[in-house]
Amino acid sequence: MNKTLKIAHREYVVSVRRKSFLIGIFLMPLFIAGMAILPSLLARKAMEGKGLTKSVAIIDLTGQLYSDVKKMLEEQRGGPKYMVEEIKATGANLEERQTELNERVKKKQLDSYVVIGKKLINSHIQYEDSPDHKIRCYSRNVTDFGESQRIQGAIRRTIIDLRLRDVGIHPAITAVASEGIYMETMEVKKGEAKKSQGLANFFGAFAFVMLLFFGLQISGQTLMQGVIEEKNSRIMEVLLSSVSPKELMRGKILGLGAVGLTMMVLWSAVGYTAARLRNFDIATLPNVGYMLVFFLLGYAFFGTLMATVGSVCNSEKEAQQMMMPIMLSLVLPLMVWFNIAQRPDSTFARVLSVIPFTVPMIMMLRIAIQTPPAPEIIISIVIMLISIHICLWAATKVFRTGVLMYGKKPGLREIIRWVKYK
Amino acid sequence: MSPVISVSDVTKRFGDVTAVRELSFEVPQGTIFGLLGPNGAGKTTTLRMILGIFLPDEGSISVLDGQGVEEAKDRIGYLPEERGLYRKMKVGDVLRFFCEIKGVGKETARKSVNYWLDRFGLADWENKKVEELSRGMQQKAQFIATIIHQPDLLILDEPFSGMDPVSTAQMKDIVIEQKNAGTTIILSTHIMEQAEKLCDEICLINKGTAVLKGSLAEIKRSYGTDSVHIRYSGDGSFIEQLPGIESVDDYANYIELKVSRDADASALLREICTKVAVTRFEVVEPSLNRIFIEKVTQTDEQDPQDSA
Numbered sequence: 001m002n003k004t005l006k007i008a009h010r011e012y013v014v015s016v017r018r019k020s021f022l023i024g025i026f027l028m029p030l031f032i033a034g035m036a037i038l039p040s041l042l043a044r045k046a047m048e049g050k051g052l053t054k055s056v057a058i059i060d061l062t063g064q065l066y067s068d069v070k071k072m073l074e075e076q077r078g079g080p081k082y083m084v085e086e087i088k089a090t091g092a093n094l095e096e097r098q099t100e101l102n103e104r105v106k107k108k109q110l111d112s113y114v115v116i117g118k119k120l121i122n123s124h125i126q127y128e129d130s131p132d133h134k135i136r137c138y139s140r141n142v143t144d145f146g147e148s149q150r151i152q153g154a155i156r157r158t159i160i161d162l163r164l165r166d167v168g169i170h171p172a173i174t175a176v177a178s179e180g181i182y183m184e185t186m187e188v189k190k191g192e193a194k195k196s197q198g199l200a201n202f203f204g205a206f207a208f209v210m211l212l213f214f215g216l217q218i219s220g221q222t223l224m225q226g227v228i229e230e231k232n233s234r235i236m237e238v239l240l241s242s243v244s245p246k247e248l249m250r251g252k253i254l255g256l257g258a259v260g261l262t263m264m265v266l267w268s269a270v271g272y273t274a275a276r277l278r279n280f281d282i283a284t285l286p287n288v289g290y291m292l293v294f295f296l297l298g299y300a301f302f303g304t305l306m307a308t309v310g311s312v313c314n315s316e317k318e319a320q321q322m323m324m325p326i327m328l329s330l331v332l333p334l335m336v337w338f339n340i341a342q343r344p345d346s347t348f349a350r351v352l353s354v355i356p357f358t359v360p361m362i363m364m365l366r367i368a369i370q371t372p373p374a375p376e377i378i379i380s381i382v383i384m385l386i387s388i389h390i391c392l393w394a395a396t397k398v399f400r401t402g403v404l405m406y407g408k409k410p411g412l413r414e415i416i417r418w419v420k421y422k
Numbered sequence: 423m424s425p426v427i428s429v430s431d432v433t434k435r436f437g438d439v440t441a442v443r444e445l446s447f448e449v450p451q452g453t454i455f456g457l458l459g460p461n462g463a464g465k466t467t468t469l470r471m472i473l474g475i476f477l478p479d480e481g482s483i484s485v486l487d488g489q490g491v492e493e494a495k496d497r498i499g500y501l502p503e504e505r506g507l508y509r510k511m512k513v514g515d516v517l518r519f520f521c522e523i524k525g526v527g528k529e530t531a532r533k534s535v536n537y538w539l540d541r542f543g544l545a546d547w548e549n550k551k552v553e554e555l556s557r558g559m560q561q562k563a564q565f566i567a568t569i570i571h572q573p574d575l576l577i578l579d580e581p582f583s584g585m586d587p588v589s590t591a592q593m594k595d596i597v598i599e600q601k602n603a604g605t606t607i608i609l610s611t612h613i614m615e616q617a618e619k620l621c622d623e624i625c626l627i628n629k630g631t632a633v634l635k636g637s638l639a640e641i642k643r644s645y646g647t648d649s650v651h652i653r654y655s656g657d658g659s660f661i662e663q664l665p666g667i668e669s670v671d672d673y674a675n676y677i678e679l680k681v682s683r684d685a686d687a688s689a690l691l692r693e694i695c696t697k698v699a700v701t702r703f704e705v706v707e708p709s710l711n712r713i714f715i716e717k718v719t720q721t722d723e724q725d726p727q728d729s730a
Contacts, residue, residue: 235508
């Protein structure tokens with residue numbers, strides 16, 4: 001066994017025995033599951049509003065809609081139970097009434113209130129962009145889409161019924177006429193149409209990106225901490241009297257890479273099994289394979305950078321500052337994933353697919369959403385390989401000087417000079 | 423016999439600071455070579471260059487028959503001044519690891535670790551974590567890590583610092599034993615009493631340059647027997663003023679005088695006896711410590727702008 005492998009072997013054995021590793025291995029899947037399931041569970045509950053009681057006040061300036069709207073809201077099935085009350089107001093004292101209602105909403109005596117504009121019923125004949133032609137809903141929580149949809153729906157139905165009755169059509173006909181019209185989206189993949197799992201795929205792709213992010217972040221951070229620790233405990237010198245800086249650095253990167261890969265494989269196995277059980281199409285073996293490949297490429301790249309940062313710093317605190325740009329480039333894909341997931345073929349997505357800092361996560365996302373043409377994947381992998389090669393070469397130079405420097409942290413110019421040393 | 427190490431005209435700079443300047447010396451096979459000098463003289467930098475951790479800016483270093491630095495590493499044992507072991511690892515695992523990265527096979531490493539742990543009385547600690555060991559025990563473990571692969575060249579940087587007398591004696595015995603077995607040893611220290619007892623050859627460096635080098639015996643001989651050790655009781659402050667006394671080093675238990683070459687030692691003894699009770703009077707070669715202080719102050723004076 002050569003020395004690089006000896007170093008790697010020690011790193012691996014020590015790391016996988018560490019408590020934090022075991023905890024990470026088991027807690028992470030729970031965390032991911034929690035992240036994936038909890039928000040949607042909570043959101044659905046909130047959307048449906050089952051078992052809740054909502055109090056709504058209505059100011060009906062048309063004077064014709066209130067009783068029907070109240071009935072419709074109260075008879076609605078599935079949603080929350082509504083307590084509806086009418087507030088009488090005229091144009092003159094509307095403002096005063098609203099001030100009172102605002103106060104009640106603030107005191108949580110009321111969930112929301114609605115002002116129905118006085119010209120709303122005939123707004124299909126003559127429309128103006130003014131409160132008179134609109135429904136205004138005032139609520140503590142304006143992001144509760146389910147809630148506003150239900151209220152809007154009740155008022156719409158009431159008005160539609162009214163307008164149709166005006167032209168002589170019985171409301172029962174409207175009810176029948178609007179029944180049973182639903183749309184289903186189908187996904188065309190590899191020339192075959194399949195029932196779309198739109199949202200599931202969307203978030204599934206995000207799960208891949210998140211896994212990559214955590215894998216890269218944890219492995220890179222561990223590597224950096226390891227270097228700083230060896231530097232501080234002065235083990236560096238003993239090591240360097242036995243192995244070359246190149247062997248030491250590569251051994252460490254290799255060993256912790258193997259640890260990271262172990263972690264990723266375990267997580268993927270858990271994720272894959274769980275997704276298969278729920279029939280998520282996105283969890284395919286090729287996708288998992290791509291993720292592992294991009295993990296290794298990303299790790300070799302970011303890991304090398306982080307090991308270098310560790311080698312020039314004396315403490316983790318000092319390192320945080322230099323880590324900022326690296327961390328930002330790791331986080332960037334998480335910030336733009338939504339955009340990329342919607343338009344995986346955009347120029348923006350393509351540009352990010354050739355920048356080594358963003359390749360792993362962006363390419364993974366694109367592959368999961370809508371596999372790009374093979375040449376694009378190959379180009380991104382080649383770019384990674386070249387970047388890793390350059391990075392390793394420069395890092396070895398900085399590393400050999402950096403690890404034995406104590407005291408003042410070198411500036412960027414100083415570090416560049418180290419690269420030029422023979 | 424060709425020297426184990428030859429350092430020729432080596433210069434090493436760190437930014438604006440020249441740590442080592444045009445340094446040359448040779449370490450003969452099978453000797454204990456003392457690399458001496460005050461703190462900050464450039465000793466550790468020189469050792470690191472010998473180990474190939476640093477590369478010299480100018481000059482060349484040949485180690486162990488001119489082998490490549492990386493190949494030579496397997497035959498060198500290095501005890502750095504700043505000690506460090508993996509604190510969270512078990513003692514046995516750490517030692518086996520350090521042995522194996524020197525290219526020693528698994529089985530040989532295991533046996534070697536057992537042998538040395540046993541010898542230092544640490545056998546019961548093999549499966550304990552390093553951080554559970556006392557400081558003294560950690561020092562021993564570090565020393566074991568240095569010699570465990572039976573190196574041909576041992577480089578010890580301040581090996582006895584922070585050690586109690588019993589451990590120091592134990593380590594000293596092993597150093598001598600290694601020397602007798604043919605190992606070449608470089609001992610870097612600023613404690614002259616140790617160097618005086620152990621070294622065959624020395625190189626004294628100050629501010630990165632060699633100020634004195636050669637065999638210890640010859641160096642001392644060249645200084646002649648111009649030193650007098652006196653132990654006495656009473657107030658000896660008058661001694662400094664006596665004629666023919668060039669300098670006085672007070673070691674609390676005794677004083678070392680440097681006398682001029684034409685001074686008469688017996689006249690001096692008679693003079694001193696009249697004022698204080700003398701229990702020891704000896705004409706000797708100067709101690710290495712005195713030579714050291716003399717040389718270092720001398721070079722500091724010659725080079726005043728450097729000492730600023």
